[in-house]
Amino acid sequence: MNLQTPLGKVRGLGSAGNGVHHWWVQRLTAVALVPLAVWLLVSLVTLPSLDFVTLVSWIGGTWTACLLTLFVLTASWHSSLGVQVILEDYVHDEGVKTVSLVLSGFIHAVLAALGVFAVLRIAFGSPL
């Protein structure tokens, strides 16, 4: 016979600490994006010009390349989580919802890969 109360049972079975994972990563990426996005915006406005040579030499800098890589990864992750919530909330057809969630996840993964690869390619000097 099980003498556990329903509440005790739920507590015992329930939380492995995973329930807040989505929420936590969204906040973590949000906090990281505050300085990263502000830095990016300020850089893009204050750069002397937006021509090819200026941009490539800017991105080639160690700090710029690292921060841009971090920005692309963090922004893709944060965007992926945000779009996921929007799709989950507003797409009511189960089939369409599943397909759009998978598509959104894939597109965000591709964006992250493309962005990181582009930054590294510029930083390691193959264009020009």
Add this chain to the structure above:
Amino acid sequence: MRARPLSPHMSIYRMTRYCLITSFANRITGGVLSVGLLVFVYWLTALARGARAYARAQEVLGSDLAKLVYVAVIAAFAYHLAAGVRHLIWDTGRGLEKAQSQRSAWLVIAVALVLAVLVLWWALRAREGA
């Protein structure tokens, strides 16, 4: 299986409520920023493919439609940043009383407006002719 009611019930909210507007605007601006990320990665890959590819991409990236996207992204960023900070403060358990959240809703809108106008003005001045 019977269709169950799902949250959020967009049709039963009163759209004039400050709380709904600020929350909904945060989602909309987030969506705009996702589009911005798409454009940003396109820009990066164009740069990575060399000077000629970048020149070709300028036809798209320098178009009037693209300029509209840049303005929208800057405005969306201003709002999403202000509203995001409000959310982070809420997460610490502060500012959740009705009167407080009402005040912070107006504050978010005001900060976002001022920030958007300032940054747009600054960017426009720095990038005149570009």
